[in-house]
Amino acid sequence: MYQDTLAVSQDLLFQINSVGFVHLRHSVCQRMLRKAMTFSRNYSFKNRLLSKIKTLKSRPERMKRLQGNVYLLTFKNHPPLILKGFTSREKWYRQQVLTFLLKQIGFDRTYSMYSEPEPFRLDGMWYSFIEFLPPSANKFNFANESNRIEGAQLLEAFHNSADQISLPSLPVYNQLNKWRDRLALFRQNASYIREHIPESILEEWIAWAEWSLKGLETYQKEIDQEADTIIHGDCAHHNFLRKEDGTLALIDFDLIAKAPRMIDYLQYANRILPHLDDPSKEVWKYPQIAAYKKNPAFLYALAYPSDIFREWNLLFKTRFRLDHVWKITVEDFEKRMELNKQLAQLVSK
Incomplete structure (x- = not known):
């Protein structure tokens, strides 16, 4: 079947090129050819996978x-x-x-x-x-407050259990280096980003990132003082699965690493920020996050616009979901600035 599709697409492309049809038609046939070739590869791969x-x-x-x-x-x-x-x-x-x-x-x-x-x-x-794990029709999402609370509790239960486990050859997680790289990539993509957001907002996010990284470097010892555990490393909503029976499960351990649990809670906080109406107040409602309200390393890190840089860097490659990235970068700017100003006050005490 896929051979026929591929042959038809190639024939159409040849005819269009030879008679000089408009570029739009040419592009359509190119897409048809790519789809046919992708189908061919997938069909072959699945056959080989089944044979294994x-x-x-x-x-x-x-x-x-x-x-x-x-x-x-x-x-x-x-x-x-x-x-x-x-x-x-x-x-x-x-x-x-x-x-x-x-x-x-x-x-x-x-x-x-x-x-x-x-x-x-x-x-x-x-x-x-x-x-x-058969999933529930009622999917987990960070827009729901009870889901956010339950997700943080599940993450804590995971850490409490992981404290009792020793795994050899676990990678050591380095938040500072990861975020330096993310900022560098964001800067590289800045010319594209400037086409979509005001220059003043772009520069403000970069300034807060630099402030955050400088503070993290200064207070690295505050992270090192917390005992290492096995962190999940990817606290995105899709790694919390609501099962058919209603219970919540944690899945996908591709990014597990050796680090203080603070790193997971920092990532969890960053993931839920876009869903909070007033982050400067609401983020501290979660006991797992509030435990670090006096930790300067955590406070500096929470100001780092990890979600914004991640989404823009991804958008640069995929050109997908511009509306979402615009929202968290521009529409949510004021409320995120309120949080960052609060964080700056807390670290100055």
């Missing part, structure tokens, strides 16, 4: 790509499974051990990662099977 999982007792009836290298496999006489690709066997192994030990301790609000069948390699990725 013959060890399963039941052949999948359907294989649906959810995102990236993550697939949902459904069977006739077997519960669904997630098939996920990892960049290395070591990365898979760390996550498999972590989820196993979490369950052993009693933290069951995540999935199981299976060691059987053995992970296999395909196109440079290591694929393995993960328990499928």
Whole structure:
């Protein structure tokens, strides 16, 4: 089937080029050709992927790509499974051990990662099977206050359990270096960003980022003094899964690292800021975040516009969701400045 589609697209492109149709038609056919070629690659990849999982007792009836290298496999006489690709066997192994030990301790609000069948390699990725958690129609989101509270509580429960686990060869998380790189990339993309937002607002965000990084560097010891744990490292809303039975689960441990739990709460705070009506007051309602209200390193870090830089840097590559990035950068500017002024007052005390 895909060979036919590819042949038709190539033939159309040839005819259009030869008779000199308008550029718009030419672009349409180019898109058709790209889609056909993508279909061809995906069809071939799925066939090879299916050939690798013959060890399963039941052949999948359907294989649906959810995102990236993550697939949902459904069977006739077997519960669904997630098939996920990892960049290395070591990365898979760390996550498999972590989820196993979490369950052993009693933290069951995540999935199981299976060691059987053995992970296999395909196109440079290591694929393995993960328990499928049936999702609720009522999805978790940061716009909902009760969801935000529950998410912070789940993150705390994860840290309390992770404190009891030791994993070898965990990467050490360095927030300062990560944010320096993010600011540098934002500066590189500034000419594009200036096309969409006022210069004064752009410069203000950069100034606060520089203030934040300088303070973080000065008070790095305040971060180092907190005991290390295993942090999740990616506290985005899509990594909190509302299960069918209503319970909330934590998923996707690709970015686990060795660091103080403060780093996760800082990231969580930054993720929820765009959803707060009055961040200078509401952000301290969460006990996990309020615990750091007198910590100068946390206060300086909270002023760093991580979400704004991340979204603009992503937008520069994808040209996707400009309305969302505009909102958090321009429409929410005043309320975020109120928070930053409060943070500056707190660190000066």
